[in-house]
Amino acid sequence: MRVPVPPAPAPPPRPTARGLLHELRRVRGAPPERTAFALRAALTMGIPVLAGWLAGDVAAGLMATIGGFTALYCGSRPYAARAIALAVIAVAFAVAVMFGLWLDHWPWLVLPTLVLVGMVATWLCNAVRLGPPGAYMFVLACAAGTAMPAQHLDPWHAGLLVLGGGAVGWVLHTAGALFQPRGPERRAVTAAARAVAASIDADDAHPDPHRHAAQALRESWQMLVGFQPIPARRHGELERLRALNRELHLLFAASIDAHLSEEERTGMQQRVRALSAEAMRPAIRRPATLPATAIPQGYPHSWTLLREGLLPGSNALRTVLRVGLAMLLAGVVAGALEVHRAYWAMAAALLMLHQGFDWPRTLQRSLERTLGTWIGLLLAGAILWLHPAGPWLAMMVMALQFVIEIAVVRNYAIAVVFITGAALTIASGGRPVDDIAGLLLARGLDTLIGCACALLVYRLLPTRTDAHTLAGGIGQCLQAVGRTCRVLASGEVATPEARAVRRDLQHRSFLLAESMDEAVAGPAQARRAAAKWWPGVSICQRLAYRVLAACWDVERNLVDAPESDASAPALRPEDAAMVAPALEAQAHAWLHLLPPPELPELPVLLEPDLPDLRRFLASQLRQAPSG
Template sequence: MGAPILAGLLLGSLPTGLMATLGAFTALYGSGRPYLNRAGHLALIAVSFALSVSIGIWASGRAITVVGCLTLLAMAATFLCSARQVEPPGAYMFVVACAAGTALPAAQLTPFSAGVVVLAGGVFAWLVHMAGALFSLRGPEKSAVAAAANAVAAYLEVLDTERERPAHRRAAAALQRSWQVLVQQQPLKSRADSTLRRLRGLNRRLHLLAAAAAQYSGRAGGVPPEYIRTVRHIAGQAAHPPPPAVPHGSWPILEPPGFFPSLWQSLKPGSPPVKVALRVGAAALIAGAIASSLALDRAYWAVAAAVLMLHTGMDWLRTLQRSLERFAGTLGGIGLTAVIFWWHPQGFWLLAVVMLLQFTIEMLVVRNYALAAVFITATALTIGSGGQPVPDPSRLLQARVEDTALGCAVALLVFRLLTPRDAPTRIPAALAGTVKAVDAAALAMGSGRLDSAQALRMHGRLQQSTLRLAQAYDAAVGGSAAQRDAAEKLWPATAAAEQLAFRVLAAWTIMLHGGSAAGEGRPAVELDADGAARLHQVLSGLAAAAETGRPAAPLGKLPAFLRPEVHAVHEALQTSPERSPARGEGEVSGS
């Protein structure tokens, strides 16, 4: 953030330097990604910031055009960031760059030249962000494996306690993240003796250890202590990974979908990226239209506030909390900004103030958003002043409060109007989807061809369905009182289905790689074609019971390693409150 301002000072054009800091926000993205993947990711981010500012300057001066461009930009950025799982701050900063760029006192810049200035700030941020590759090219991969190992160890240490379930979720997420860094964000071809392949070997061993340990859940004696010691040892080995115990050729890797196929998948009607983008577009358009009709100063602030509340797709309670935190932080930020405007720092003092404000934001934003919002407000207004005296600071600060309040209020209203009221009915659908995914995975396991592309897709489908089940439950818990009550009643079935999915994923890993591959003991996991067929009949009935709310049929003969989990799902569905069919409920709510 400081370097573009310094360049502007040295070149005698402070407003231009402040505009370049919009490109410097590129540095907020890409952390944790492998450097080769990060290079392309950040380059696209930097170009997007430049394009956003150019569009904003082109649209400036015409309220209808400004609101229209901000709305379309907000929708496009929200959809793309959601579909491609772009890390926070996601789409919000592109809307801020587009809006804030129009207010900077740099009238001599054309849209193209302003884009070049912003891109220059982005290029510098790219260089700083990539500098670590000179010292530890595989640093992100090593950190991901170490983090996964520590998460798995933490899970094993609380096995069979009340803390097991959240620890299991964190371990599963860390393992998935590490595999994403090691495979999905890498070129598929790498040298046989590369550090990457050694790290993949450690990561697969972690998967096997976590899978084998999960088989001990609920057993007398718990997980063997040597499992935990081995996992902790792997965390230390990540810095200097040893050669893998199993030849790489025996490790099946499913090629991730390309950029355009994944976008096409996200474009399906009703997909989360489409829902969130439509919600953001409606809020941006309404907030901008109201602010313009009321002739509020800096009406684009209302649009930015509305986008901020909705672009991440949070549930109602968290959206409400974020709105209150943002408004409270804005009030506090107004006081801090008033002090800065009174002081009116110039030259290197201004540079130091902006750097200190941004540093404080980064230190606080995860832990205390309300406090971070104080400094976010002060940073935005300081940069927006262009280093020039503000003619009427009290009016500017008042406008910031008004627009923020309007944007937050519109966002909450749109959320209530455009969010389906059938969140509790999505839990049965997610339950059924998870059980069906378990069924498909079990059939693949019974076939004995776990390394085929189709079988690997079934494995990925089971992982995704388990995640969707957790998201459906969390959304209901964060919804209305009725939704929270329904979610509480469905919690036993949700927990049982999640545990069943985790057990099947663990069994899959053991059957595919074998405990001996990692030098560990191998718990008994046996599933042939006949067993998978019998299990299919049972799971089909459980999926239908979850979806319709009708009682499940009595259980037949089950594979021994899955018997406790299947019985738990069956019992939970039998004792769940009566529900009308999910499809009918959804149609009524949707109407």
């Protein structure tokens, strides 16, 4: 099951004026069901405005639309988990608006408090993988709430209005459960099937399809297991999808074997397509119940991800620090220039940095945001001058939100034009604006200041991935391989403890790949480290895939055919005493960049990858140190 080491990945091209302009014009494809998502978002924004008009208080209705941002989150999660997450988000928006209104009475607290809120929100949203728009909307809710001319509303009253808008978003975003209660889970399984099919067809010299398939399978297991607050019903649809996903995973593990014949691969492809089609149609017969030992786990526990987000020297922590420093700098600069409500600039700075993009994408996103905003100011000025009222205002807000959600995944710069129009329309509170030109200039300067500060801070705190980072990632992955080999040698690969060990190995493999991606897209020093250490990363990932595939092979025999005459396991109990110390010693050498010790005679499973890793590290240490 050896996969050849591919050549080092080519670094992304350095940003050029031509490249930036090309990206500005590029229109991408929309994901499935985006129109339905956009309609839900539009209704979520329009209903509160109509309710406010009917109640005789349009400003209150527009305040409630802030809660409608709830509908932008968790669009792919299963409905039960989505309902819980959206309820928490709606409450968080209400608290953010109340907090912003309270801060308006204590101006000296605004800057440090919003910086802290932005940093904490970035850490939490990234660690729990909340997804776009992430931390930005929470800070924006705080800023937008204070910008509205709604002085007649007490903070608690505004909070209740925002909570009401969140309730509208909650209802619309979970209503699909009435029609396709397992629709998100089905789509996750079919997405995993597509990735597995691509992996089976892929050239073994290029491991990216294997990595993408492994990631898609992890996402699907998270959907089928991790995002399921309600236990699966016996012989129900969730159990059926879990069984299909498990067979997909078994096929993926078997396809890692480079010695498969063309006929075997064709048969696998046909089975993958059949499983994908079966996932999307209703069950014809009741599925068999999978034993508890046959159900893998999804993401690591939230506490683990939260701790990883604060590890000293990690790029996740670096993202949080960038956000804090950029927000602080944007607030100080905007305040020095006496820009009204300077924390809009702070929100713009956070928006550029909170997702942890590399430098080319951060530069591109800043350019798109700035140009889109300044063009969008013309649209916003026209809307504020026309001053739509009543149902026309609701229709305007809905139309803007619909276009935003359609455009944002296809061309961000175009979407920002309409985002600017929607934001200033909502912030007007439905009232005439006396100084439209002054308002537009202030918002344009806010965006310019925020984006400029974000870019400056990124250059001050660039991505840090060097030889020690990559070698340390390999060492941690080898430690996880050692723990998994002990489980494999024992034969108990399907217990909850064993599944946690296997999940940790997979997670370490993904973290190592992410470190390499960050290095490839990083500054010159990081790119040099990526070019030099790429073979070691690739060999380590290859070893991790082989060990995980061996675990699935043993599990297939334990769960699916316990009475059959299984082939000899990849590791035997007597191998553990030799394999575990050898892997630990090699891991120690990688973690501290020390000369690796000699290896004993190894089982076939670890040949030739572990010796290749040892030889590669020894050769690197004999050369001049690399950054």
